[in-house]
Amino acid sequence: MSLETFLITLEAFGVVAFALSGVIEAARKHFDLVGVVMVAAITAFGGGTLRDVLLDRRPFFWVEQEFWVWALIAVAFALPFFFRARHLKLTEKAMLIPDAFGLGIFAAGGTHIALSTGASPLISVIMGVITAVIGGVLRDVLVNEVPRAFHDHQPYAVLAFTGGWVVVLLSYLGTPKSFDVLAGAVLIIVLRLLAVRFGWELRRWNFL
């Protein structure tokens, strides 16, 4: 598999994962079906689109890979009925699992994409964080909640930041690019799932 095919496949997984988190969150808030599709789409494509606008990179992923837009629309329509048929509870925790996959894939992939446009390490890592975090922030703003990424006191954006630096460091070692991205993504996903599972918290601080 070529590097490009690998990256597109990986980004597609990230899109699906974030779309799933958007579906669950919008469904929990009793949005209508169209609202569910739109929140899913904005969660899935928001971060990558902002990254591409900032890097002045066209065409967008979802313009070039139109198939995934159709897939997303189909999945977002089908999912609620699937959940219902299986009597699955849409808890907040259920949302956090696909969200962790989206976080890792988009942070590592976004960092790699920025690096390959010649951006500096710091800017590339920030672009990775933007790719990974903005979709979820938009999702939370749209359902009228304070963005979880900012105030849940659990490691989230900080993991995207860390994983991005791993991708940068590996890019200097001459390992295959697809390995760099995969390693960064897996590291972030594993740490995030552990953080959710064991309730890891960032150092609390209070001064009011």
Add this chain to the structure above:
Amino acid sequence: MSLETFLITLEAFGVVAFALSGVIEAARKHFDLVGVVMVAAITAFGGGTLRDVLLDRRPFFWVEQEFWVWALIAVAFALPFFFRARHLKLTEKAMLIPDAFGLGIFAAGGTHIALSTGASPLISVIMGVITAVIGGVLRDVLVNEVPRAFHDHQPYAVLAFTGGWVVVLLSYLGTPKSFDVLAGAVLIIVLRLLAVRFGWELRRWNFL
């Protein structure tokens, strides 16, 4: 009237309609006069500007047609006093009428603009939806409400989507472009006004 003049005139109507909906919404929330002007401007120009950024299309409508910015500022300042003088109630329903006109005009016009830049049918229809829906979503986020487009269980974005496909289909039939856009816009506006009038609802679903 040339096609270009027609489209600019139509877009201007859409701008005024959305601005009006922004004025009403901001006034209902007791924003100050400057806030009313800014919410009106963001509602009116937000969707089209995002569309143009995504399509990498410059200059923006409001940069090229500066007259409309002046008009919007004047109208937004004058309107509250007009309403007051006439003892008009600014109900939520009053806001939905200009909003329907903005929805139809921007969805059909946005789809046509994207098509004419060579975008695929699906992407063009999505650009139409973005043009039509994002202004209202920003308006609702700015007044700290859950976007109506996503959770009021009434047909809204889905009408923009449908009308966009009508514009795409007509574009294959060789009808004059201005007819395509007008037909799509009128269809959306009529359906939306009927939906508001008779309380049409999307299929409800609930699984929590």
Add this chain to the structure above:
Amino acid sequence: MSLETFLITLEAFGVVAFALSGVIEAARKHFDLVGVVMVAAITAFGGGTLRDVLLDRRPFFWVEQEFWVWALIAVAFALPFFFRARHLKLTEKAMLIPDAFGLGIFAAGGTHIALSTGASPLISVIMGVITAVIGGVLRDVLVNEVPRAFHDHQPYAVLAFTGGWVVVLLSYLGTPKSFDVLAGAVLIIVLRLLAVRFGWELRRWNFL
């Protein structure tokens, strides 16, 4: 000091001022440390980045002047501990002082930047307002509040608008560009601080 150095130094002050306002606001809402850094960054860079996207101007300030990103991260991490050590209260009023400096600097600087890309006076002034106001609006949306700029009934955006016109008028008089920007910025800052200090209000109006 060359004009360019002067403008970069001034913009850096604006970035720090807005970042400070973001830190205070996020801390008041009990965001975690990462959330504080991200809200500070979005408040500081949001307005200028949107201006540059709209003007199609690259590279962004924070891409070109990477030092300031590092500075911002360091400051945002250090500040809460500084405040705590000094037993400083983070009141809403404390936030308004750096916010006033950011407002003035970004409005005057943004207007000048837009003018120098050949934009018309009105568009330049609007770009100044966008530069100055959007960062704070994003900050308020992210902490789930109605944007202060729109509903606190105090002069804010209107000062950015006024100061922008001062920059435009001075640009016709042949005064040095750095004087134009500085005069506009100081005027806005002084008026805003006076407005906060003496509780100046925009004309109230109510019609519901």
